Amino acid sequence: MSDTGGETAPHYLLKLYVTGKSAKSEVAIANLRRLCAEELEGRYDLQIIDVLEHPEAAETDKILATPTLIKRLPPPLRRVIGDLSDRHKVLLGLEVRPELPSRDRDPSAP
Amino acid sequence: MTDRAIPASVEKLPTGIASLDVIAKGGLPKHRTTLVSGTAGSGKTIFAAQFLAAGITDAGESGVFVTFEESAEDIRANMRSFGWDLAAWEREGKLAFVDASPDPEVEVIESGAFDLGALLARVRHAVQKVGATRVSVDSLGAVFSQFSDHSVIRRELFRIASALKDMGVTAVLTAERVVDYGPIARFGVEEFIADNVLILRNVLDEESRRRTIEILKFRGADHQKGEFPFTIVPGTGLVVLPLSAIALRQKSSDVRISSGVKELDEMCGGGFFRDSVILLSGATGTGKTLTVTQFLKGGADAGERCLLLAFEESREQLFRNASGWGVDFERMERDGVLRVVCDYPDAAGLEDWLVTIQSTVREFKPRRVALDSLSALERIGSAKAFREFVIGVTSFIKQQEITGLLTTTTASLMGGTSITEAHISTLTDSIILLRYVEMFGEMKRGLTVLKMRGSQHDRNIREFTIDGSGMHLGRAFRNVTGILAGTPVHISPTDVERVWSQFDAELSGRRRSTDHD
Numbered sequence: 301m302s303d304t305g306g307e308t309a310p311h312y313l314l315k316l317y318v319t320g321k322s323a324k325s326e327v328a329i330a331n332l333r334r335l336c337a338e339e340l341e342g343r344y345d346l347q348i349i350d351v352l353e354h355p356e357a358a359e360t361d362k363i364l365a366t367p368t369l370i371k372r373l374p375p376p377l378r379r380v381i382g383d384l385s386d387r388h389k390v391l392l393g394l395e396v397r398p399e400l401p402s403r404d405r406d407p408s409a410p
Numbered sequence: 411m412t413d414r415a416i417p418a419s420v421e422k423l424p425t426g427i428a429s430l431d432v433i434a435k436g437g438l439p440k441h442r443t444t445l446v447s448g449t450a451g452s453g454k455t456i457f458a459a460q461f462l463a464a465g466i467t468d469a470g471e472s473g474v475f476v477t478f479e480e481s482a483e484d485i486r487a488n489m490r491s492f493g494w495d496l497a498a499w500e501r502e503g504k505l506a507f508v509d510a511s512p513d514p515e516v517e518v519i520e521s522g523a524f525d526l527g528a529l530l531a532r533v534r535h536a537v538q539k540v541g542a543t544r545v546s547v548d549s550l551g552a553v554f555s556q557f558s559d560h561s562v563i564r565r566e567l568f569r570i571a572s573a574l575k576d577m578g579v580t581a582v583l584t585a586e587r588v589v590d591y592g593p594i595a596r597f598g599v600e601e602f603i604a605d606n607v608l609i610l611r612n613v614l615d616e617e618s619r620r621r622t623i624e625i626l627k628f629r630g631a632d633h634q635k636g637e638f639p640f641t642i643v644p645g646t647g648l649v650v651l652p653l654s655a656i657a658l659r660q661k662s663s664d665v666r667i668s669s670g671v672k673e674l675d676e677m678c679g680g681g682f683f684r685d686s687v688i689l690l691s692g693a694t695g696t697g698k699t700l701t702v703t704q705f706l707k708g709g710a711d712a713g714e715r716c717l718l719l720a721f722e723e724s725r726e727q728l729f730r731n732a733s734g735w736g737v738d739f740e741r742m743e744r745d746g747v748l749r750v751v752c753d754y755p756d757a758a759g760l761e762d763w764l765v766t767i768q769s770t771v772r773e774f775k776p777r778r779v780a781l782d783s784l785s786a787l788e789r790i791g792s793a794k795a796f797r798e799f800v801i802g803v804t805s806f807i808k809q810q811e812i813t814g815l816l817t818t819t820t821a822s823l824m825g826g827t828s829i830t831e832a833h834i835s836t837l838t839d840s841i842i843l844l845r846y847v848e849m850f851g852e853m854k855r856g857l858t859v860l861k862m863r864g865s866q867h868d869r870n871i872r873e874f875t876i877d878g879s880g881m882h883l884g885r886a887f888r889n890v891t892g893i894l895a896g897t898p899v900h901i902s903p904t905d906v907e908r909v910w911s912q913f914d915a916e917l918s919g920r921r922r923s924t925d926h927d
Binding site for chain 1: 508509510511513515516517518519520521522523524525526527528529531532534535536553556557
């Protein structure tokens with residue numbers, strides 16, 4: 301409410317770990333790009349890391365599952381695993397409040 | 411490896427875990443995955459780490475440790491007590507961790523389909539980085555607890571297991587069981603993921619913990635069946651005691667050694683055999699510790715190193731007793747011909763005692779070992795565990811081609827057999843009985859050689875006396891019968907011949923039956 305105002309809107313630092321060009325990777329990338337464009341326009345940095353090319357990065361971040369989205373900033377550190385198809389849960393994980401909470405909500409979500 | 415009965419199709423990789431390779435007939439099937447399942451505290455993580463440690467130290471093979479439960483840092487710390495410096499091996503490029511332990515600080519949210527592609531990429535990377543041929547994964551159950559969608563995990567674990575095989579590594583995967591006798595593992599799929607299944611058990615057996623290892627299946631490869639006791643030793647790790655395996659290979663020597671008492675040597679047909687185990691049975695005070703002392707002195711006089719494992723009396727008491735019989739234990743220790751290991755039986759479990767005895771013998775290299783008494787050790791474990799202990803001790807002594815004298819205490823003063831004796835008399839080569847004999851209102855001591863495998867011996871029951879210079883065997887008791895049963899009865903000389911011939915028949919009959927055990 302008060303912190304949704306422009307002056308305190310936090311900057312997001314996101315990392316998305318994927319495995320090569322698998323279907324799940326493509327879906328996750330597309331879902332995340334769309335969500336960022338809609339919710340975090342102009343205030344996020346997204347790094348996409350392929351674990352097949354950078355396994356040592358996955359080791360450092362202790363990644364097991366792919367896709368895994370890491371929210372490094374703002375704190376706290378959060379992880380969302382999966383192809384990010386459950387938009388509501390991704391927003392929950394990123395602690396981004398949707399502008400119109402009822403519009404995109406998954407009907408099966410609580 | 412002399413045992414080559416197995417077809418060459420499944421190659422074995424020696425694990426380096428003492429004696430496991432014997433029951434596994436060469437080791438774990440190479441380039442395959444082996445599930446090691448056990449309840450909490452059964453030694454799974456130690457097994458996983460030892461498999462890698464043995465590869466690094468014994469075979470020059472690098473390893474990868476994938477941990478899902480404890481952090482790499484915890485494992486490094488916990489394994490130090492076994493003498494495995496994991497951190498040093500990591501620095502030397504012989505070991506790599508894949509730390510997949512959960513981070514309690516970070517909240518994880520699941521949103522949509524996922525796989526364990528990242529984990530697989532990390533394992534693959536670690537294997538390549540150190541050139542690993544061995545991989546340990548500890549434990550599969552902990553992967554399930556990190557994710558809510560178990561069907562995905564099941565599928566992914568199959569994928570990882572098959573990827574491990576494609577990499578050509580030999581892998582150990584651990585899994586939790588809920589109970590020691592029941593389903594193989596908690597999630598019901600673990601045993602299908604791996605080619606081979608090994609079970610570690612940690613069972614409460616008559617108030618003492620008994621650890622066993624069992625090879626449940628080796629796909630397409632031979633192994634010994636059944637549960638084998640093992641113990642966990644600081645500085646070493648898991649030590650498996652494969653009883654049937656060691657009991658088979660025993661040489662029999664016909665070299666005689668002195669018992670330390672000249673007359674007893676004569677009774678035995680020239681002394682004890684070099685690689686034999688002698689059971690000495692008697693009630694308290696009949697002279698068991700004295701016979702042991704004589705035996706050790708006999709060794710020391712011949713310049714042989716002797717080891718005394720004493721569980722009945724304190725060190726001071728033993729030394730005082732010995733000097734009362736003219737034997738100077740202190741000097742013998744100073745001269746390096748004697749070592750006395752004196753401890754409370756309850757200080758460790760039977761498996762631990764067996765390992766302690768084995769390592770002491772290997773290190774001190776005695777020619778004679780005396781254990782006083784088995785009865786004291788019998789109290790600390792179940793009958794089964796005790797029997798396995800005695801088999802372990804006797805076969806180890808014979809393997810080392812040394813002489814063992816084991817004592818056992820009979821419950822009744824006047825005779826009868828001890829429980830220990832009933833259990834183990836067939837395992838020993840010779841049996842000597844010490845008995846109290848009441849003669850005309852006077853207590854005397856009698857000794858007889860009941861059994862002497864592979865040799866003629868004196869069947870008489872001889873009277874013996876004890877003085878400041880030790881044990882002295884006198885003449886045979888005559889005109890008395892029932893000594894061994896604890897009920898000596900005087901009989902008229904006319905009956906004597908008949909009775910003794912019966913006694914002889916019984917003895918030789920018993921000897922025949924035990925010799926064929």
